[in-house]
Amino acid sequence: MLDDIRRAPKVLLHDHLDGGLRPETIVDLARETGYDALPTTDPGALRTWFAEASDSGSLERYLETFDHTVGVMQTAEALTRVAYECAEDLAKDGIVYAEVRYAPEQHTRNGLTLNQVVEAVLKGFADGGRDHGIRVGTLLTAMRHQARSMEIAELAVRYRDEGVVGFDIAGAEAGYPPTRHLDAFEYLQRENAHFTIHAGEAFGLPSIWQAIQWCGADRLGHGVRIIDDIAERDAESPRLGRLAAYVRDKRIPLEMCPSSNVQTGAAKSIAEHPIGLLRRLYFRVTVNTDNRLMSGTSLSEEFAKLVEAFDYGWDDLQWFTVNAMKSAFIGFDERLELINGVIKPGFAQLKWRSHP
Numbered sequence: 001m002l003d004d005i006r007r008a009p010k011v012l013l014h015d016h017l018d019g020g021l022r023p024e025t026i027v028d029l030a031r032e033t034g035y036d037a038l039p040t041t042d043p044g045a046l047r048t049w050f051a052e053a054s055d056s057g058s059l060e061r062y063l064e065t066f067d068h069t070v071g072v073m074q075t076a077e078a079l080t081r082v083a084y085e086c087a088e089d090l091a092k093d094g095i096v097y098a099e100v101r102y103a104p105e106q107h108t109r110n111g112l113t114l115n116q117v118v119e120a121v122l123k124g125f126a127d128g129g130r131d132h133g134i135r136v137g138t139l140l141t142a143m144r145h146q147a148r149s150m151e152i153a154e155l156a157v158r159y160r161d162e163g164v165v166g167f168d169i170a171g172a173e174a175g176y177p178p179t180r181h182l183d184a185f186e187y188l189q190r191e192n193a194h195f196t197i198h199a200g201e202a203f204g205l206p207s208i209w210q211a212i213q214w215c216g217a218d219r220l221g222h223g224v225r226i227i228d229d230i231a232e233r234d235a236e237s238p239r240l241g242r243l244a245a246y247v248r249d250k251r252i253p254l255e256m257c258p259s260s261n262v263q264t265g266a267a268k269s270i271a272e273h274p275i276g277l278l279r280r281l282y283f284r285v286t287v288n289t290d291n292r293l294m295s296g297t298s299l300s301e302e303f304a305k306l307v308e309a310f311d312y313g314w315d316d317l318q319w320f321t322v323n324a325m326k327s328a329f330i331g332f333d334e335r336l337e338l339i340n341g342v343i344k345p346g347f348a349q350l351k352w353r354s355h356p
């Protein structure tokens with residue numbers, strides 16, 4: 001089953017570059033760059049350490065594990081290597097289009113400028129994408145507890161023709177509402193640029209409401225708490241509150257990340273994940289990895305878990321994939337070409353052969 005899902009042409013919109021390193025690469029880069037704070041230098045043990053340390057039920061604790069990945073991503077060579085390997089790993093998982101995000105401001109500790117950080121990552125994605133047959137767009141993230149979002153938004157606009165396709169804010173959500181960064185979002189809107197906002201993960205409806213109605217987000221990172229605005233969850237026809245109705249009516253894409261949500265406590269289990277209801281109600285749901293290293297996962301594995309929990313078939317997986325492609329930040333013509341030229345024919349072949 002997993003093998004067949006791997007063969008399906010998939011689309012990934014929410015994946016963090018600093019959350020997807022290979023453990024072997026972390027160990028190599030720590031040695032090369034003199035980073036001496038790793039909990040272990042054995043790649044296998046390191047893989048286990050990340051999975052266990054990320055499983056605390058708290059977003060704040062989950063985010064602490066990024067100290068080690070960000071710690072080894074402080075040179076241009078390291079950034080290019082990590083981006084190259086990311087493109088390779090995603091392509092090997094059968095992903096045909098991905099948007100990968102990271103926060104440039106976290107990679108300047110050893111003296112790189114923001115421009116140098118962006119250029120190093122773009123080179124890795126371009127080379128890896130060409131060698132392994134995948135298109136990777138970059139999202140530049142600003143950290144919501146910091147005050148550099150305007151600078152990062154300008155950076156995203158500066159590199160928009162070089163492979164940066166959008167902007168995001170991430171980090172601890174409670175206490176850091178998206179409106180703190182309103183100037184950056186208004187700037188991006190004036191520039192006709194695209195952005196998504198992590199919202200409704202560790203904080204509820206006010207965060208989602210601000211992200212959409214104050215900041216103008218094109219998509220929601222996670223957005224799981226939109227479920228709080230849906231009454232009679234078990235009934236055949238649940239009642240949507242005004243915000244949930246708005247999100248569904250406007251087809252606002254939800255970048256859902258099932259395993260990550262279970263680890264941070266945003267969902268109790270995969271089987272109880274709001275994605276089940278939201279998919280039935282035809283919200284524009286997409287399936288994503290968030291952090292492949294921390295969750296020990298891949299997009300194919302996330303799909304496989306959903307197939308098991310909700311008995312999804314190829315039609316459902318294709319629906320999630322077409323939703324993701326429609327919601328991507330690249331141009332309409334390119335999205336259409338991938339849907340009609342790659343995704344639909346790829347799924348048609350698989351449907352003909354097997355059940356997932």
Ligand SMILES: O=c1[nH]cnc2c1ncn2[C@H]1C[C@H](O)[C@@H](CO)O1
Pocket residue numbers: 016017018019059063066070101102103106141170171172198201260290291
């Ligand atoms: O799921 C998440 N929620 C909020 N912030 C996150 C999540 N996953 C990763 N991040 C943070 C940690 C990374 O260092 C940063 C940029 O990728 O984004």
Ligand SMILES: [Zn+2]
Pocket residue numbers: 014016170198221290
């Ligand atoms: Zn995320």
